[in-house]
Amino acid sequence: MTEQRTTVAISGGGPAGVMLGLLLARQGVEVTVLEKHADFLRDFRGDTVHPMTLDILDELGLIDEFDALVRGRMEAVDFATTDGVLVHQDLASVAPRGARFTDIALAPQWDLLDLLVRKAAEFPSFTLVMEAQTLGVVREARGVRGLRYRKDGREHVLRAVVTVAADGRHSVLREDIGTGLVVLGSPIDVLWFRIDREADEPTELRGVIGRGGAAVAINRSDYWQVAFLVPKGTDEEIRTAGLPAFRDRVRGVAAWMGDRLEQVRTWDDVKLLSVWVERLRQWSAPGIVAIGDAAHTMSPLGGVGVNLAIGDAVAAANLLGPDLLRAQQDPRRFEKLLNPAILDRVQQRRQLTTMVTQRIQVLGQNRVNAITRTPEGASLMPPKVALAVMRGPVARLLPRVFVYGIRSERIAG
Structure with a gap:
């Protein structure tokens, strides 16, 4: 068994993990991202990149390179049944004042991840280990002190000041946080x-x-x-x-x-x-914090999962980066434990956005499910009063929540 050391160990090379690794390395924090697969090619990953994420890519100077990856763009949100249109809403008409981007870009997630990794590789403190399967955490009496992983048939230990669970909806690290789930379910x-x-x-x-x-x-x-x-x-x-x-x-x-x-x-x-909609009661425990789908599994409704995950990463980098840099200078950093209150900041910042988005997703799923069960001979369109509400307040609310976000994140500094 070999042992390495890093300031931050991230399990999971999805949007949350790679973006956090990039942003921390950009600040000079030593970070190692473990990805269990040999590449990022996965059919069932979200491809919708919303304005809230386009703003982040622009701040990183990556928007021109990203534009070359785009396969299409959505300038309006449309919900329709086989009996007619429920909602059509132009995104620009409900954009926040001063918004630079007012459409949804469609780009394969694997291309986005490759772009972020290429940018992260410019920083010497960033390390990505592919085909590294996380097995569990390194735990000491006071908390989590890193990860155990398997690569090339051998087990390795990666000691860290902070461990990040960014390993998605099937996270193997949720139990190590140990706070249980709030399950909203899905029909x-x-x-x-x-x-x-x-x-x-x-x-x-x-x-x-x-x-x-x-x-x-x-x-x-x-x-x-x-x-x-x-x-279901x-x-x-x-x-x-x-x-x-x-x-x-x-x-x-x-x-x-x-x-x-x-x-x-x-x-x-x-x-x-x-499909399940759920979230951790507490996103962190001493030495470990969860972000992205590991912290809150989203429904595919609205295609917002990638964008919330990247928002989590930006918030985590902003909130944790300065303290991690200070810890990195301490020769005894692997003997000490970072104040757990510092890790709690991520949930405090991101929880409201998650809770509201999940609740709207559940309501939307219920409505979609009800329409699919409409008996033969009955219209799939709601009554005129309900349709007016959907085309009025609902049509304005949904894009603001799903497309522009409840709380936008910007890269600090």
Whole structure:
């Protein structure tokens, strides 16, 4: 077993972990990010980059490079059923005063992560270790003092002043924080598959709600990554009914997919994402703090997960960076424990944004689920009064929460 040392050990090379590593290294903090995979290529990662994140990329001087990665842009939020449009809202019309960016960029998350890693590699205090599987924490009597991980078949110890759980919705480190979860649940699951995309098709997200499900298609240049939302717990029932019935079900909601659904040839082409909305009661314990999906698992509704994760990273870097720099100068830093109140600042800063966003997601999921269960012969459109509310206050509120954020983060200094 080998042992290394760093000031900050981050488990997870997703948006939260990589962005935090970049921002801390930019301040001169020694940071090591552990990513269990050999690359960032994952089909089921969010591709929507909202104005709140575009502002951060601009502050880092990366906006021009990022623009080269963009596959499409959304200038409006649209919610529709197979019976008609529920909401259409131009994003620029509800933008905060002075907003520089007023659209949602669509870019593969793996390209965004590669861009952030290239920027982070400019700083000598940044280290990224790929194919490093986190096994657990290094714990001493007073708290967490680093991570244990496996790489190349060998176990390693990475001692750290602070450990960060940024390892996503299936975090192996949540139990080491040990504060339990607030579970809001979810009435939906997502079945993922891909179909070919024609060059002359729209570049923006394509989404519609119908009986039996809701379909959202994400532009991946030469193919659509399709998320088909179904009532929670119905995956086995759908598979038992057979693949032709599933194709017909999707086609009944998204007729434009047509014969391309025949490209879904076996159930191996359809992956289940079980959706849960939950968060840690406390995001930190002595020596360790959680950010991103490890702290608060989001629904895919609104595509806000990546942007909240990056907001967490920016807040954490702003709040913890100066204290970590001071700790780094102390020769006895691995014998001492950083004041736990310092780590608590991250939750104090980010909790309200998380709680409000999750609550709106749950309400939205419930509404989508109700529409998909509409009986034959009944309209999928709500009554006129409810529709007026959706097209008025709701249409203005949702973009402000999901697109521009409740509390924007900016890079300090």
